Structure formats: structure tokens, C-alpha cells
Amino acid sequence: MSRDSRQHATIERTTNARTGAGGAVVAARAAEPPVETAEIRALADAAGYEVRGEVTQVRAEDPGTYFGAGKVDELADRVAETEASLVAVDGELTPRQTTELRAALPEGTEVFDRYRLVLAIFADQATTRRAQLQVELARLRYDLPRLKERSDVGGLNKRVEKGTPIDGVKNRIADLERKLADLPSPAEQHRAERREQGFDLVTFAGYTNAGKSTLLHRLADDLELDGPDESPGKTDPERGTAANHPDAATETATVADRLFETLETTTRRATVDGRPVLCTDTVGFVADLPHWLVESFSETLSDAAAADAVVLVADASDPPAELREKVQVALDVFDAQGVDESAVVTALNKVDLLDDDAVAERRDAVDGLAPNPVPISVREGRNLDRLLAAVAERLPTERAELTLPNCDEAMRLVSRAYDRAAVESVEYEGETVDIVVRGRPSVVERLRADAEAASP
Ligand SMILES: Nc1nc2c(ncn2[C@@H]2O[C@H](COP(=O)(O)OP(=O)(O)OP(=O)(O)O)[C@@H](O)[C@H]2O)c(=O)[nH]1
Ligand SMILES: [Mg+2]
Structure with missing residues (x-):
């Protein structure tokens, strides 16, 4: 399958998996041109959603309706023309902006900002109990500051803090966090076992x-270690964000997909300093998504705390300032x-794209x-040894020099040592075997205990 058709297949699967949500008009604003809408x-x-139209504007943000008044009228016309049920705004809206935009649009039109849209995608894909809890948690974390702002603006419920909707949401968040912490994660269990085995x-x-x-992929034992490694189905944007890429439409849908899929953590075996290590891939942070949102979905990150090293x-x-920020x-x-910190x-990465x-x-x-x-350059294999x-x-x-009688058990021990540790030397000295x-x-x-048990 070509790269294009593979990407296409991803999109199709994504779309077919959903019940048609209706039509949408996308709306984007930037202080300066260009205004991108691909993402x-x-x-x-x-x-x-079926995207049926777009409206863009170059100007400063309007505190009331995000777009200027004339543009909001144009947006309302476009929604009416296309019979869209959703306006998807490429930005973060305050509760007030959401409410005022909604009021200016044909009745029943839903208004989602970028984050709300991402939450909708997640909600759609959540099939396991764990994923459903994670989605609800993310949704409440999204709602909480909005509820707070609304009650501050309206001056409502201020005196009766207990028993307010805000209180209810906070309790539910704590409840969900507890439930999630209690749910066994298959990936975690698997890793706990591997850890037990000494990885x-x-x-x-x-x-x-x-x-x-x-x-x-490059480091994993089960793959060849030479030659450039192109991960399938991906392009190579010049910069980190999908929005800058000509293929942003396809790229972003797969980003949304992968954000979720990476929850099923990928773990592979690699050899570091002669010993087997388990390397775990994690969900990537997405630029322009707040990290609480990514965090909500990334149980893999909490594994980082248990890791011996985090790369x-x-x-x-990326430009230096953006690199530093990330x-x-x-x-x-x-x-x-x-x-x-010391881990x-x-x-x-990608220093092949840069001069000294x-x-x-x-x-x-x-x-x-x-x-x-x-x-480093993974592509050119540069400095991977230093990494x-x-x-390592x-x-x-720990290092040990073991001596045991030259018998079958010694052979078995040597092979176990090769499997699980770095073997510096094996010397057969007639009656005995010396292993470092x-x-x-x-x-x-x-291994030391086994060697002692095998010695008379
Ligand atoms: N020029 C260059 N490109 C690289 C290098 N390493 C990876 N890439 C490219 O960068 C792109 C992203 O690589 P991935 O390995 O998918 O990135 P990732 O960090 O796993 O991304 P997510 O899974 O989205 O979090 C791919 O197109 C790679 O081919 C490198 O050393 N040099
Ligand atoms: Mg990845």
C-alpha cells in the first residue's frame, strides 16, 4: 500500500466508525495572515462532521464574540446556507464567547472550540471502560474553569459554594481519578511482570x-539496525506542528487517531550496554493542546516515573525558542x-537538518x-551510541565475578546470563568456569545465588 492510500485508509476508518454527525462550518482567526484552516x-x-464551509478573519480577538461583528453575521449566513449543525472555531473560546456566538447563530447551532472538538473525537473512540473514564475526566477538566468563569461573571452561587455545580464537578473529578487509579492497566501489569523478570x-x-x-524502531532488537528507518504512514513536516504541513488534513486526523492509539503503549526490547531493556513509546505532546488534556490520556506518562531512564x-x-519552550x-x-530529574x-533529534x-x-x-x-540523528544513525x-x-x-564447577548447570547459567545481563567474559579453567x-x-x-547453589 502506498503511503497516501494508507493515510487515506486511516481517515476513512476514522470517519466510517462514526455516525454522521452532520455538517460543520469551520471558522478561524489570526492577528496576521495567513489564516490556516487545514487542521x-x-x-x-x-x-x-462534513465540512461544508469556512469563514476566516484577520484581526485582533474580539472579547465578546471572538470574531468581529460583521464576520459573525457572515458566519451565521454560511451556517444557514449549508444547514450546518456545528461551528468549529480554531482557537480557545471563553464561556462568554461561546454563549454569544451561539446566540448570534441560527437556533440550535452548536459551537465547539478546538479543545472541545478534540474531546468529541476522543469520546467517539473510547470503547474500553478505562478510555471512557479518561474521556469523562478530560471533559470535566475542560468544563471546570469554564463553569468557574461563568459563575464569576454572573456572580451566581458565590455564597453557597458547597453543593454548587462547581463542587459537584470537583467531586466527580476526584472520584474519576480514584477509579482510574484503581483500574488495572493491562500494559502496566505486563511491564510489572517484565520488571520482575529483571528487565x-x-x-x-x-x-x-x-x-x-x-x-x-531503530533501537529495537527485532529490527535491523542499519539504514534509514521511515516510520510508515508519516510525512516529514519541516516543523513540529501539523498545521504548517501541506498535508495537514491527513496528518492531523492521524495525530488525533494516534493520540488515542498510543494509549495502547508500544513496548519493545532493545539492548543497551549488552543487557536487555524494555523501551516504551509514549503518546506525543501535541503543540497547541494544553498539557492537562494530553496528560488526561497518557497513562503511559505515569509509567515514566517507574522507568530507570526517560529519554x-x-x-x-524547531526554531530555538520553540525548542526551549517544548x-x-x-x-x-x-x-x-x-x-x-537525574533519570x-x-x-x-534531526540534527541532519542543521549545520554545526x-x-x-x-x-x-x-x-x-x-x-x-x-x-542525534536517528535518520543518519548519528550519536546513537552516545545516547x-x-x-546506560x-x-x-552491579558487577559480579562468579565461579562454578564446569557442569551442565554452568552452561545453563551462562545462557541465562547472556539473556538477562551483559556478559563481560566466560573462561573455562578445567574444572571450573569463571563468569564476569x-x-x-x-x-x-x-545469578550469584544460582552459582552458589551449583557449587558444592
Ligand atoms: N530529518 C530527520 N527526520 C527524522 C529523524 N527522526 C525521525 N524523523 C522523521 O520525523 C517524523 C516523525 O517521527 P516519529 O518517530 O513518528 O515521531 P514521534 O515522536 O513518534 O511522533 P508521535 O508518535 O506523533 O508522537 C517522521 O517523518 C520521521 O521520519 C531524523 O533524525 N532526521
Ligand atoms: Mg510515535
């Missing part, structure tokens, strides 16, 4: 399109998840935030 169109489409855990995290999945993959082809947000999210390794000066600029940009960032060395430094390590191993302390301890 909001793609999001509306992914939410099951080291490494998590890859960062903004979408940084190259996390490509890096994981923060950043796209170094690294900062990612580190804040890690911190909120309880990730130990983080920052990788500045530009790389130095990127390094300076993250200076003070991320100590010793490793500039792995930095990861963070893995808890390095690995996770629990693994080395077990």
Missing part, C-alpha cells in the same frame, strides 16, 4: 513528531509525574534546562 477542518472531519525500563517521551517511534526526544529542527513543558510534565536524558552553528544554537537554547543534551551510553549510565548496575557479568542488581543477585 481545524481535519479535526472536524475526524469528529465525524530495565526506558521510556521515550516528547512532543509529537520529534522522532520517538522512529528512534524506538526526552526533542525536534532540534523542552520546558516536557520537563514540567515529567516533574508533575514524579520523574526523577532524564535529553536527545536533540545551528546545532550549537539549539544546545544554547536548552542550556540550564537540560544538562548534557545529546544531539545509549547516557541511558542511568541504569542501576554486569547488569541489574536483582538479576546479578539471582
Whole structure:
């Protein structure tokens, strides 16, 4: 299947899975041209709407209706003409803006901003109990500040804080957080087992399109390690956000898709410093989505706290200021998840797109935030050894010299050692075998105990 048809198939699956939600008019505003609509169109489409028109405006935001009055009239006409049931606004609306826009449109027209639309997409795709709870939680986190603003504006319910809708929402949020924490996560259980078996855990995290999945493919044991690795079905936008990409329509629908799908975490086995580690891919942070929203869906991020090392993959082809901002947000999210600072390794990926000066600029940009960032190119395989060395430094390590009688049990122990740890040397000295191993302390301890048990 060609890349295009594969992307097309993704969109079709996305759309067919939904009951037709009706028609939508998309509306976008920017202080300066150009006003892009590809992404909001793609999001509306992914939410099951047929996009029947668009209205754009270049001007400063109107505090009342977001768009200027004339533009709101035009929007109302377009909705009437196309019999659309939704206006999808590419931005974040205040409750007041939502209410006033709604009032200016034909009766019954729904108004969604970008975040509300993303929530609708998630809600549509939530089939498991866990996903449904996550969607409800995200929805309430979205509603809460809006409810607060509304009650502040109206001065309503101020005196009777207990028992207000705000109170109810807060309680429900706490309730959902508890329920979610109690639900067993299959992926988590799986990893707990692997951990028990002595695997080291490494998590890859960062903004979408940084190259996390490509890096994981490249490092995974079950894939060939040479040659450029193109992840399927993806294009290579010049910059991080899908909106800037000519293919933004297709790209964004798959972003919405993948945001959700990555909840089913991808874990692969790789070899670091001669020992097996489990590498976990995580959902990418999406630029322009608030991170509480991404966080709501990313149980994989809470795994980061349990990992021995967290590789923060950043796209170094972003302009320096944007790179710094993204690294900062990612580190804040890690911190909120309880990730130990010393466990983080920052990788500045895609340096193949930059000259030496530009790389130095990127390094300076993250200076003070991320100590010793490793500039890498997954595509060209540049500096991956340095990255792995930095990861290896963070893995808890013990070294042992074991001696046991040269018998069948020694052979079995050697093969177990190769499976689970780095074997530095094996020497057969007539009656005995000397093995030097390095690995996770629990693994080395077990090998030591086995060696002792095999010795008379
Ligand atoms: N030039 C260049 N492109 C790269 C490099 N590594 C990855 N890419 C490209 O960047 C794009 C995004 O890579 P992914 O691995 O899918 O990114 P990701 O971080 O997993 O993104 P999400 O899954 O959306 O969070 C793909 O088109 C890759 O081919 C690199 O070293 N150099
Ligand atoms: Mg990915």
C-alpha cells in the first residue's frame, strides 16, 4: 500500500466508525495572515462532521464574540446556507464567547472550540471502560474553569459554594481519578511482570513528531539496525506542528487517531550496554493542546516515573525558542509525574537538518534546562551510541565475578546470563568456569545465588 492510500485508509476508518454527525462550518482567526484552516477542518472531519464551509478573519480577538461583528453575521449566513449543525472555531473560546456566538447563530447551532472538538473525537473512540473514564475526566477538566468563569461573571452561587455545580464537578473529578487509579492497566501489569523478570525500563517521551517511534524502531532488537528507518504512514513536516504541513488534513486526523492509539503503549526490547531493556513509546505532546488534556490520556506518562531512564526526544529542527519552550513543558510534565530529574536524558533529534552553528544554537537554547543534551540523528544513525551510553549510565548496575564447577548447570547459567545481563567474559579453567557479568542488581543477585547453589 502506498503511503497516501494508507493515510487515506486511516481517515476513512476514522470517519466510517462514526455516525454522521452532520455538517460543520469551520471558522478561524489570526492577528496576521495567513489564516490556516487545514487542521481545524481535519479535526472536524475526524469528529465525524462534513465540512461544508469556512469563514476566516484577520484581526485582533474580539472579547465578546471572538470574531468581529460583521464576520459573525457572515458566519451565521454560511451556517444557514449549508444547514450546518456545528461551528468549529480554531482557537480557545471563553464561556462568554461561546454563549454569544451561539446566540448570534441560527437556533440550535452548536459551537465547539478546538479543545472541545478534540474531546468529541476522543469520546467517539473510547470503547474500553478505562478510555471512557479518561474521556469523562478530560471533559470535566475542560468544563471546570469554564463553569468557574461563568459563575464569576454572573456572580451566581458565590455564597453557597458547597453543593454548587462547581463542587459537584470537583467531586466527580476526584472520584474519576480514584477509579482510574484503581483500574488495572493491562500494559502496566505486563511491564510489572517484565520488571520482575529483571528487565530495565526506558521510556521515550516528547512532543509529537520529534522522532520517538522512529528512534524506538531503530533501537529495537527485532529490527535491523542499519539504514534509514521511515516510520510508515508519516510525512516529514519541516516543523513540529501539523498545521504548517501541506498535508495537514491527513496528518492531523492521524495525530488525533494516534493520540488515542498510543494509549495502547508500544513496548519493545532493545539492548543497551549488552543487557536487555524494555523501551516504551509514549503518546506525543501535541503543540497547541494544553498539557492537562494530553496528560488526561497518557497513562503511559505515569509509567515514566517507574522507568530507570526517560529519554526526552526533542525536534532540534524547531526554531530555538520553540525548542526551549517544548523542552520546558516536557520537563514540567515529567516533574508533575514524579520523574526523577537525574533519570532524564535529553536527545536533540534531526540534527541532519542543521549545520554545526545551528546545532550549537539549539544546545544554547536548552542550556540550564537540560544538562548534557545529546544531539542525534536517528535518520543518519548519528550519536546513537552516545545516547545509549547516557541511558546506560542511568541504569542501576552491579558487577559480579562468579565461579562454578564446569557442569551442565554452568552452561545453563551462562545462557541465562547472556539473556538477562551483559556478559563481560566466560573462561573455562578445567574444572571450573569463571563468569564476569554486569547488569541489574536483582538479576546479578539471582545469578550469584544460582552459582552458589551449583557449587558444592
Ligand atoms: N530529518 C530527520 N527526520 C527524522 C529523524 N527522526 C525521525 N524523523 C522523521 O520525523 C517524523 C516523525 O517521527 P516519529 O518517530 O513518528 O515521531 P514521534 O515522536 O513518534 O511522533 P508521535 O508518535 O506523533 O508522537 C517522521 O517523518 C520521521 O521520519 C531524523 O533524525 N532526521
Ligand atoms: Mg510515535
